[in-house]
Amino acid sequence: MKDDTGTLVALAGYFALMSLFAIGGANSAVPEMQRVAVEVERWMTDRQFSDIFAMAQITPGPNVIIVTLIGYHVAGLIGALVATLAMCGPTCVFAFYVGHAWERFKDAPWRRAIQAGLLPISIGLIGASAFVVASVALHNLVAVAITLGTALLTYMTRLNPLWIFAAAAILGLSGLL
Amino acid sequence: MISLCGFGGVLAWSRRMLVEERKWMTAAEFNDAYALCQFLPGPNVVNLSVVFGRRIRGPVGAFVALVGLIGPPFVIVTLIGLLYARYGEIAALQRMLAGITAAAVGLVFGTCAKMALPLFSDRLGVAPLVALATFAAIGVMRWPLYAALAVLVPLSIAIAWVRR
Numbered sequence: 250m251k252d253d254t255g256t257l258v259a260l261a262g263y264f265a266l267m268s269l270f271a272i273g274g275a276n277s278a279v280p281e282m283q284r285v286a287v288e289v290e291r292w293m294t295d296r297q298f299s300d301i302f303a304m305a306q307i308t309p310g311p312n313v314i315i316v317t318l319i320g321y322h323v324a325g326l327i328g329a330l331v332a333t334l335a336m337c338g339p340t341c342v343f344a345f346y347v348g349h350a351w352e353r354f355k356d357a358p359w360r361r362a363i364q365a366g367l368l369p370i371s372i373g374l375i376g377a378s379a380f381v382v383a384s385v386a387l388h389n390l391v392a393v394a395i396t397l398g399t400a401l402l403t404y405m406t407r408l409n410p411l412w413i414f415a416a417a418a419i420l421g422l423s424g425l426l
Numbered sequence: 427m428i429s430l431c432g433f434g435g436v437l438a439w440s441r442r443m444l445v446e447e448r449k450w451m452t453a454a455e456f457n458d459a460y461a462l463c464q465f466l467p468g469p470n471v472v473n474l475s476v477v478f479g480r481r482i483r484g485p486v487g488a489f490v491a492l493v494g495l496i497g498p499p500f501v502i503v504t505l506i507g508l509l510y511a512r513y514g515e516i517a518a519l520q521r522m523l524a525g526i527t528a529a530a531v532g533l534v535f536g537t538c539a540k541m542a543l544p545l546f547s548d549r550l551g552v553a554p555l556v557a558l559a560t561f562a563a564i565g566v567m568r569w570p571l572y573a574a575l576a577v578l579v580p581l582s583i584a585i586a587w588v589r590r
Contacts, residue, residue: 311472345485367583370560373564386527
């Protein structure tokens with residue numbers, strides 16, 4: 250764990266910038282987070298990154314908390330705070346003011362075009378995030394089967410994901426993965 | 427207000443809560459509000475809470491929704507981070523996390539598929555193609571996010587404008 254000021258500044262800089270490009274939310278930026286944390290800064294290994302991704306997904310709360318975990322891993326509690334504020338602060342202020350104006354232009358054609366244009370991009374980004382983690386974390390057919398099974402259950406049923414996570418954890422513990 | 431505080435959840439869960447359980451929004455409304463928060467950059471569910479909170483109770487609502495959304499998970503996840511830093515290398519935990527990672531990836535894929543459904547109900551749109559192109563550029567080619575978006579975003583909006 251490093252806790253020098255330079256690391257904190259880097260954390261803040263990366264996530265503040267990333268938050269401005271995270272179309273579709275924190276999950277959309279997962280490929281970029283992976284690149285920065287693993288490949289550029291070498292803060293963690295691929296396995297640690299996918300562990301963090303998994304822990305963020307099972308924690309009840311918005312998926313932006315993956316940033317909190319990355320910050321904590323890199324620089325402890327202060328790192329967690331810095332990363333979370335950098336990812337949320339600027340865009341919250343933005344959301345508060347722009348979100349209101351946005352409502353007033355509800356039927357403006359340019360607004361509809363922007364909205365219609367951004368939706369498929371965000372869906373592509375979220376799919377890409379799942380794919381990037383899958384490509385570093387799924388090492389055998391059992392893992393792939395768990396992923397496919399979860400995707401199908403999520404898509405076709407309204408089963409609480411916690412049950413799926415519990416079953417997957419037991420399967421993992423049994424040593425099949 | 428209290429229920430608003432509790433609406434925290436990963437994208438999949440907040441969708442369950444707002445659309446499937448509480449029926450506060452229809453699927454189309456959710457996509458609409460959600461798209462709004464995509465236009466606003468940043469963590470969408472966080473933005474959603476600010477916009478939703480403000481709509482219901484003004485600045486106080488926005489603030490309460492935000493703290494309600496971020497506060498508890500921040501504490502929980504920091505504890506998890508602490509435990510992981512201490513015990514993360516234990517073999518049994520590693521194996522459980524490997525299982526959970528596989529399921530977590532599936533959850534995101536499944537939610538993504540659910541969200542993609544309305545794209546296809548549109549009149550013969552190119553939206554599914556844009557989604558695929560984005561997926562390929564970022565997920566498969568691993569092009570840098572900023573460069574890829576600089577091309578894809580204006581292109582997609584232009585297509586939507588022409589086809590409106």
